[in-house]
Amino acid sequence: xxxxxxxxAVALAACSIFAGCVSSPAPENMARNTAQTAPxxxxxxxxxxxxxxxxxxxxxxxxxxxxxVDGGRYQIIxxxxxxxxxxxxxxxxxxxxxxxx
Numbered sequence: 004x005x006x007x008x009x010x011x012a013v014a015l016a017a018c019s020i021f022a023g024c025v026s027s028p029a030p031e032n033m034a035r036n037t038a039q040t041a042p043x044x045x046x047x048x049x050x051x052x053x054x055x056x057x058x059x060x061x062x063x064x065x066x067x068x069x070x071x072v073d074g075g076r077y078q079i080i081x082x083x084x085x086x087x088x089x090x091x092x093x094x095x096x097x098x099x100x101x102x103x104x
Contacts, residue, residue, distance in 0.1 A: 038070055038071070039070070039071040040068075040069045040070065040071070040077075041066075041069035041070075041071070041077035041078075041079050041092070044096070045069075045077055045079070045092050045094070045096060046066035046069055046079050047066075048092060048096050048098065049066065049079045049081060049090035049092055049098060049101070050064040050065065050066055050081055052090065052098045052101055053081050053083065053088055053090065053101060056101055057083070057086075057088065057103070059083055059084075063083050063084060064081055064082070064083040065081065065082050065083070066079050066080070066081055067080050067081065067082045067087075068080045072091070074093075075093060075094040076091060076092065076093050076094070076099065077091070077092050077093075077094075078090070078091055079091075079092065080104075086103065087103070087104040088101060088102060088103045088104055089101075089102055089104055
């Protein structure tokens with residue numbers, strides 16, 4: 004014991020003092036960011052186009068990620084039972100390209 008305080012209490016007090024000195028990371032360095040994703044209807048349009056082009060049913064083709072690219076277009080990554088494909092679609096729902104990865 005240190006004085007009349009147990010060692011655990013002293014260690015806990017020391018940790019809490021130093022914990023207040025840690026700053027949060029800048030927003031761009033956080034795990035989540037504010038990247039714009041494709042609207043759900045465009046993701047589903049890509050999944051439907053993939054089902055038509057590559058075969059399979061709409062239920063087995065799932066969008067796994069999406070991101071806005073230049074000029075109001077979106078890139079959507081699709082997965083169908085482990086097979087990935089990429090879809091480029093514009094904001095009106097026109098599929099510009101659809102390729103297996």
